[in-house]
Amino acid sequence: MDATALVGGTAVIILIAVTLLAHREQGLEKVTSYLIDGFVFGFKVFGPVIPIAAFFYLGDTASADLFGTVLPEGSHGIVNDLGVALANNVPLNSTVGAVTSVVTGAITGLDGSGFSGISLAGSIAKLFAVATHSGTATLTALGQIAAIWVGGGTLIPWALIPAAAICGVSPFELARRNLKPVLIGLIVTTVVASFLL
Incomplete structure (x- = not known):
């Protein structure tokens, strides 16, 4: 709780200082406008x-x-x-293990971080590796790749904010354009991993 207050308070102080420097007379009005825009954007992005x-x-x-x-x-x-x-009810084999690792990684990537799901991806990988006598490292890497590709800056709009801001494009548009290449990459990677197991 204290950390949230510290980060939030610091962000507001920086916002006020930069806005007053940039807009001088209309600084306080712009601070309010930026705060409202930020809250609206936050609700849009974190709705899912x-x-x-x-x-x-x-x-x-x-x-x-x-x-x-x-x-x-x-x-x-x-x-x-x-x-x-x-x-x-589902047969345990290397293909099911590969698909499960990818789906698990993709789901854990929905929070916008490509690394938060590594423990779950590793647990799932070990479970399937023991059951199917296949490679734990391959399954773990597959789950982690899926988490990074989904949440680490390709498909989740709130993970794309820095890159989108630098390039001057909408993070939602960037995520929409990334969808097809990332899905193709996940499918190809899953098929290749199935053969490696």
């Missing part, structure tokens, strides 16, 4: 994060905290139960 976070939060054991015991006895949450059901 709310349902994604809610899905994972409710999918875990938090549903019992919020709604009581609505799930069957022995349930570990909606998402975890879905994972167990899929594990019991």
